[in-house]
Amino acid sequence: MLMSHGKRPARLHYLPYSFRVLSPGDHVTCAVSGQAIPLEELRYWSVARQEAYASAALSVEAELADRAKRGLPV
Template sequence: MLMNSRQTPATLIYGPNGFRVARPGHFVVCAVTGEAIPLEELRYWSVDRQEAYASAAIATQRLSGDD
């Protein structure tokens, strides 16, 4: 069965000012909640941890060590 990019997570390389697509897809998975984040809605990530977050609150929680 073939999967299209809407069913496949993307692999990204996170940088300080944006991200690069290493493997095409439609979404990434939040490192904390497991929620799918459409690429066009992705606003929060960690360069050091190379992971995405669904919201500012989740990013703050994760990066402050309260997870």
Template sequence: MLMSHSGRPAKLHYMANGFRVLASGDHVVCAVTGDKIPLDHLRYWSVARQEPYASAEISVRAELDR
């Protein structure tokens, strides 16, 4: 039987040019807004803080707030 990871958050390791999946899932949660981000839509993250962001604006806001 195939196992579905639908609805389950993935655990990722963020790198400069991509990410590595550490635990399977279909989304991650934005570190600022708490919104679910499907893995195929994930474009913004912080390598230093190892956290994902839902948009470029949110990633800039996170950087300025720190």
């Protein structure tokens, strides 16, 4: 069980199938929408960009934007 640390953003290191808490907190911020994501609900992130996403759709949106920015086919 994750411990609550009172409305404070956590700092995480995102790994392929999990994440490591670097600084305790109760949420992270979605890189696309800016929405607070409680750690208990965090399911989507990018290991390469070290970003969290509030939904699968926002994750895909970020991936497509990154590919377009790098000149790769989308």
